[in-house]
Amino acid sequence: MVPEEPAARILMVEDDAVIREATQLTLERHGYDVTTAEDGLEAIERFEKIHPDVVMLDIMLPGLDGISVCRRIRETSTVPIVMVSARGDALDVVLGLEAGADDYVTKPFDTQVLVARLRAVMRRAVSDPERPAPSAGSGVESFGDLELDREALEVRRSGQTVQLTPTELKLLIEFANNPGVVLSRSTLLQRVWDYEWGGDGRLVDVHLQRLRTKIGADRIETVRGFGYKLRA
Numbered sequence: 001m002v003p004e005e006p007a008a009r010i011l012m013v014e015d016d017a018v019i020r021e022a023t024q025l026t027l028e029r030h031g032y033d034v035t036t037a038e039d040g041l042e043a044i045e046r047f048e049k050i051h052p053d054v055v056m057l058d059i060m061l062p063g064l065d066g067i068s069v070c071r072r073i074r075e076t077s078t079v080p081i082v083m084v085s086a087r088g089d090a091l092d093v094v095l096g097l098e099a100g101a102d103d104y105v106t107k108p109f110d111t112q113v114l115v116a117r118l119r120a121v122m123r124r125a126v127s128d129p130e131r132p133a134p135s136a137g138s139g140v141e142s143f144g145d146l147e148l149d150r151e152a153l154e155v156r157r158s159g160q161t162v163q164l165t166p167t168e169l170k171l172l173i174e175f176a177n178n179p180g181v182v183l184s185r186s187t188l189l190q191r192v193w194d195y196e197w198g199g200d201g202r203l204v205d206v207h208l209q210r211l212r213t214k215i216g217a218d219r220i221e222t223v224r225g226f227g228y229k230l231r232a
Helices: 017-029 040-050 066-074 090-098 111-126 166-177 185-193 201-215
Strands: 009-013 033-037 054-058 081-085 103-106 140-143 146-149 154-157 160-162 220-223 227-230
Touching: 009 017, 009 040, 017 033, 017 111, 033 040, 040 054, 040 066, 054 066, 054 111, 066 081, 066 090, 081 090, 081 111, 090 103, 090 201, 103 111, 111 166, 146 166, 154 201, 166 185, 166 201, 166 227, 185 201, 185 227, 201 220
Parallel strands: 009 033, 009 054, 054 081, 081 103
Antiparallel strands: 140 146, 146 154, 154 160, 220 227
């Protein structure tokens, strides 16, 4: 008999007791192992203890806010992070994404949308991105001083390893699969974030900004009015 795979571990950081308890019950009904935290400092302690598969992180928290918690986590981990904003405020969303979050939801959120977002970020973290067969017996592709090792899922710039989050890596691989081809925001949202419906272009813009900072600002070109392309 094949043993069942362990349930994915979610760390949910939420200071509102009603929302926290209701969401925990909902996620557990979907088969997740949920650990909760009420504030930022407790979130850091729980994160270091349980090593979750995904973090659901409210922006507005007592003490250490969600943005600061996200930055602390990103110092040591590329675990998927979904930020939660009560107001849907544009500044909150952008700050959360710039701090290293992979996606976000706004309160009040639809349960099915929340579960879909969590599943999507976890798929990006564990999946082996689709790729064409490597050439000349090597899984390493070069784009100027940038190297993409598809077998090891590693990126190097001028020989130095570049630490990318799973979302940033999948974004880069999507460009590498289409060198010189202009990819629109909607195409990237569908292929990288698994959005089959309309999504927020800020997800693409902020992640591209983070990716450019790590691999070189001129590596990905903006084609105004159309999208972005990787300089071959």
